[in-house]
Amino acid sequence: MAEFQEISKLSALHPKPAGLVLQYGTSGFRTNAKQLDHIMFRMGLLATVRSKKTKATIGVMVTASHNPEEDNGVKLVDPMGEMVTQDWEEHATQLANADQEDLLTALKNIIEKEAINMSQEANVFVGKDTRSSSASLSQAVLDGVSALGGHSKDYGLVTTPQLHYMVCCQNTQGKYGEATVEGYYTKFCQAFIQLTKNTSNRTDDQKHLCLDGANGIGALKVREMESHLKKELQISLNNDGSKGRLNHQCGADYVKVQQKPPTGAHRINPGERCCSFDGDADRIVYYYTDSEGTFHLLDGDKMATLISTFLKELLTQAGLDLKIAVVQTAYANGSSTHYLENTMKVLVRCTKTGVKHLHHVAQEFDVGVYFEANGHGTVLFSKAAEEKIQQLAEDTNVNDERKKAALLLRNTINVINQTVGDAISDMLLIEAILAIKGMTIQQWDTIYTDLPNRQLKVKVADRRVIDTTDAERRAVTPAGLQEAIDNLVKKYRQARSFVRPSGTEDVVRVYAEADTQESADALAHEVSLAVY
Ligand code: NG1
Ligand code: ZN
Numbered sequence: 111m112a113e114f115q116e117i118s119k120l121s122a123l124h125p126k127p128a129g130l131v132l133q134y135g136t137s138g139f140r141t142n143a144k145q146l147d148h149i150m151f152r153m154g155l156l157a158t159v160r161s162k163k164t165k166a167t168i169g170v171m172v173t174a175s176h177n178p179e180e181d182n183g184v185k186l187v188d189p190m191g192e193m194v195t196q197d198w199e200e201h202a203t204q205l206a207n208a209d210q211e212d213l214l215t216a217l218k219n220i221i222e223k224e225a226i227n228m229s230q231e232a233n234v235f236v237g238k239d240t241r242s243s244s245a246s247l248s249q250a251v252l253d254g255v256s257a258l259g260g261h262s263k264d265y266g267l268v269t270t271p272q273l274h275y276m277v278c279c280q281n282t283q284g285k286y287g288e289a290t291v292e293g294y295y296t297k298f299c300q301a302f303i304q305l306t307k308n309t310s311n312r313t314d315d316q317k318h319l320c321l322d323g324a325n326g327i328g329a330l331k332v333r334e335m336e337s338h339l340k341k342e343l344q345i346s347l348n349n350d351g352s353k354g355r356l357n358h359q360c361g362a363d364y365v366k367v368q369q370k371p372p373t374g375a376h377r378i379n380p381g382e383r384c385c386s387f388d389g390d391a392d393r394i395v396y397y398y399t400d401s402e403g404t405f406h407l408l409d410g411d412k413m414a415t416l417i418s419t420f421l422k423e424l425l426t427q428a429g430l431d432l433k434i435a436v437v438q439t440a441y442a443n444g445s446s447t448h449y450l451e452n453t454m455k456v457l458v459r460c461t462k463t464g465v466k467h468l469h470h471v472a473q474e475f476d477v478g479v480y481f482e483a484n485g486h487g488t489v490l491f492s493k494a495a496e497e498k499i500q501q502l503a504e505d506t507n508v509n510d511e512r513k514k515a516a517l518l519l520r521n522t523i524n525v526i527n528q529t530v531g532d533a534i535s536d537m538l539l540i541e542a543i544l545a546i547k548g549m550t551i552q553q554w555d556t557i558y559t560d561l562p563n564r565q566l567k568v569k570v571a572d573r574r575v576i577d578t579t580d581a582e583r584r585a586v587t588p589a590g591l592q593e594a595i596d597n598l599v600k601k602y603r604q605a606r607s608f609v610r611p612s613g614t615e616d617v618v619r620v621y622a623e624a625d626t627q628e629s630a631d632a633l634a635h636e637v638s639l640a641v642y
Contacts, residue, residue, distance in 0.1 A: 123150035136613030138185030143243035167376020173239035176363035190280030191529025232260035237273035241268035269391035271532030299338035301524035305542040324361030328391030333528040394533035410481035411446035427515035432476035449558040565622035566632035573611035
């Protein structure tokens with residue numbers, strides 16, 4: 111076929127460094143940007159083939175999220191805006207690692223295995239973050255798409271969740287919204303304004319939010335969005351990219367892992383409500399400092415708790431019998447799980463790290479709230495749940511309380527980006543809930559108290575020697591490791607610890623929690639020694 115000759119010619123312009131082996135990990139390929147040109151071209155090819163297979167538009171996002179500026183990465187977005195399926199992750203790894211002269215064979219193998227009709231039209235949406243390497247790398251993706259005769263649309267600078275949204279809008283013929291950045295702002299900001307419109311006693315303080323944009327794409331996009339918020343939310347934007355480096359001592363990952371405020375922000379007043387996005391704006395964490403200067407972090411678990419409590423109350427008021435669950439990972443603070451299960455009486459499920467796992471489990475429920483502790487998460491509503499809420503909102507024969515709850519639920523659905531965790535949409539949702547409940551960040555924080563915890567990274571020769579089970583909470587290999595962890599955990603009160611190989615960095619991650627910070631730190635340290 112003519113297109114295969116073209117690929118041979120064009121792929122030579124995006125050569126693979128000899129011996130380089132990369133894997134499609136927790137969130138696509140991610141490494142130093144200098145090693146990624148051939149990967150991008152090849153992901154352009156793969157997205158085109160995936161589009162032919164699904165007869166739908168596929169997304170390709172060029173970003174390395176919270177990683178340092180010099181890294182980059184790429185992830186594929188499936189038709190409904192979700193992460194690409196597991197078997198295609200394997201195709202991606204195969205194609206990425208084929209030697210230059212074997213590329214065509216690797217591609218043909220995928221085409222054959224998936225029985226692709228090559229005459230089918232293909233459409234690919236491409237987006238990129240603000241890294242200096244992103245422009246040429248996203249061009250390599252576009253080259254890959256055109257090498258196989260696919261059509262592409264380059265959205266340029268967008269957040270990861272915005273690209274997921276575009277793909278979903280496109281493939282649902284606009285039912286989810288309009289597939290433009292403007293359409294995105296209109297949909298989510300209108301829902302936010304509807305949600306907050308009857309909270310007339312909201313003070314200026316409650317309308318004010320301090321945001322750390324991680325010097326990344328989220329900052330640019332919040333600036334673009336501001337006018338749509340009609341002053342109902344007034345954002346003081348720090349780390350907007352004009353001075354500091356991307357993710358450098360700022361952003362959601364820094365704040366969560368270091369458990370301190372970002373640098374580059376204005377002096378935070380006691381009690382001031384603040385939040386940080388990560389480098390591609392799919393994660394958000396909240397925080398404040400109290401009058402004694404103590405820092406308080408409100409992470410993904412606190413968000414999941416606030417959101418699920420709010421939704422459960424509304425479902426009860428609406429008289430709707432819908433099954434709600436919260437999906438977490440092993441990193442969820444033990445206090446959050448305890449509170450959700452024992453006080454809120456909400457079903458809690460635990461999955462492996464990586465939002466694709468949480469997303470799939472959340473799909474099993476009418477209302478599935480999922481969050482990683484690091485602040486990556488969203489809420490999914492089943493089709494049946496959306497229909498029931500819609501019917502009730504339109505029903506003229508229900509009492510005021512049920513009607514009001516149904517209308518709030520309907521607007522809540524509209525403020526949520528259900529395709530993927532989205533810092534902007536999560537921010538609007540949390541701000542709306544706090545406004546409706548008339549709640550301060552301190553009041554939200556006291557719903558439950560986090561167990562002190564510590565996360566560490568350990569460099570080892572080969573992190574893959576660690577294999578885990580039970581949603582990564584127990585190590586199966588190497589022999590003796592889990593026993594050693596169990597013995598260390600026994601020394602402390604309310605303690606828990608686990609280790610797992612990272613899917614995005616060449617490290618083993620260690621997590622520990624206990625009744626005091628000293629104990630959590632000591633346990634994390636002792637467990638990291640056991641990993642060597
Ligand atoms: P790894 O490197 O596999 O731990 C990290 C995060 C994940 C997820 C991915 C993708 C932690 C402990 N891990 O994965 O939750 O967000 O990055 O960005 O935060
Ligand atoms: Zn991210």
